[in-house]
Amino acid sequence: MSSxxxxxxxxxxxxxxxALSIAAALSPAGASAASDDPLIDYPTFKGxxxxxxxxxxxxxxxxxxxxxxxxxxxxxxxxxxxMGSAWATQKxxxxxxxxxxxxxxxxxxxxxxxxVAFVVQSKGPRALGGWGGGLGYRGIKPSVAVEFxxxxxxxxxxxxxxxxxxxxxxxxxxxxxxxxxxxxxxPFSARVVYDAEESLLQIYVKSLSAGAEEQLALExxxxxxxxxxxSDAWVGFTAGTGTALSKQDIYSWSVDGSGA
Numbered sequence: 001m002s003s004x005x006x007x008x009x010x011x012x013x014x015x016x017x018x019a020l021s022i023a024a025a026l027s028p029a030g031a032s033a034a035s036d037d038p039l040i041d042y043p044t045f046k047g048x049x050x051x052x053x054x055x056x057x058x059x060x061x062x063x064x065x066x067x068x069x070x071x072x073x074x075x076x077x078x079x080x081x082x083m084g085s086a087w088a089t090q091k092x093x094x095x096x097x098x099x100x101x102x103x104x105x106x107x108x109x110x111x112x113x114x115x116v117a118f119v120v121q122s123k124g125p126r127a128l129g130g131w132g133g134g135l136g137y138r139g140i141k142p143s144v145a146v147e148f149x150x151x152x153x154x155x156x157x158x159x160x161x162x163x164x165x166x167x168x169x170x171x172x173x174x175x176x177x178x179x180x181x182x183x184x185x186x187p188f189s190a191r192v193v194y195d196a197e198e199s200l201l202q203i204y205v206k207s208l209s210a211g212a213e214e215q216l217a218l219e220x221x222x223x224x225x226x227x228x229x230x231s232d233a234w235v236g237f238t239a240g241t242g243t244a245l246s247k248q249d250i251y252s253w254s255v256d257g258s259g260a
Contacts (some may be wrong), residue, residue: 035101040088040255041096041209046071051124051253052236056136058084061249066107073250075136075239077115078108083136085119086250087236091260094120094224095231098257102237103208105187105249106150111159111243112184113151118192120144120235121168121230129238133170136238142228146192146203151244152182160184162203164220166227175257177218183206184246189214216244232260 011148032073044050048071054060057077063070075084092098109200117135119126121143130138137145147163147170149156155171156163160183163173181188181203191204191214200220208216224229235255239248 038256040252042253043075044071052085056084057082060088075248076241078245078247081131083240085238087125087234091232092235093258093260094233096258098194100192100255102253103189103251106184107249109202112246115149116239116248117145117147120233122230122233131240132242136240139168141167144227148183154216162218168194175220181213
């Protein structure tokens with residue numbers, strides 16, 4: 001375990017009122033991102049079946065957003081008590097700094113539950129946790145999860161928050177922050193940045209509305225190598241539903257970092 005932890009919440013500015021269409025908002029990253037040669041790179045999830053281990057309800061589907069070649073990672077399909085996980089086969093060196101960017105769309109009626117998590121873990125590519133408030137990662141340990149939570153369970157501050165959780169236990173959130181943008185019902189972009197030298201995890205969110213700016217929503221001190229009991233990890237996403245439902249989709253994902 002790291003010897004000290006602290007959390008700082010940063011609340012963002014105004015979100016623009018005019019929404020883009022889903023198809024435009026969820027378009028892949030441009031040529032500049034490709035030139036950076038990411039360690040993991042899914043502008044869409046087309047062709048990802050051999051490089052992405054999927055468990056539970058997680059599947060690769062065709063998007064309904066009007067793009068014929070848009071392949072989407074769907075973690076839950078809107079059914080009761082579902083849980084899904086997906087892990088890149090390329091492992092990540094967590095002793096070094098990295099950055100992960102992804103586009104998310106949580107939808108399918110109101111209200112929606114329970115949310116998705118970006119997870120770093122050393123249990124293995126078959127790791128799958130509990131449904132509902134477990135967001136698909138409950139019980140996965142060692143792990144560090146970054147929650148994008150859309151349902152207020154007993155331990156949650158609200159139905160629209162971010163959290164950092166250690167050891168697969170969502171009942172104890174090491175750091176939390178209200179999201180400055182809606183996490184349910186509208187697509188959004190997220191960026192997770194880890195500074196290994198400073199042992200600092202930063203989580204940014206951005207609405208995909210016209211003119212929106214990225215917001216630093218939460219930062220938390222954590223030594224990932226200590227928390228996962230090793231130097232390398234599987235990285236990916238989990239999600240869960242309960243009696244309230246949601247289709248929980250990842251439209252694109254990249255990781256800039258060092259392979260293990």
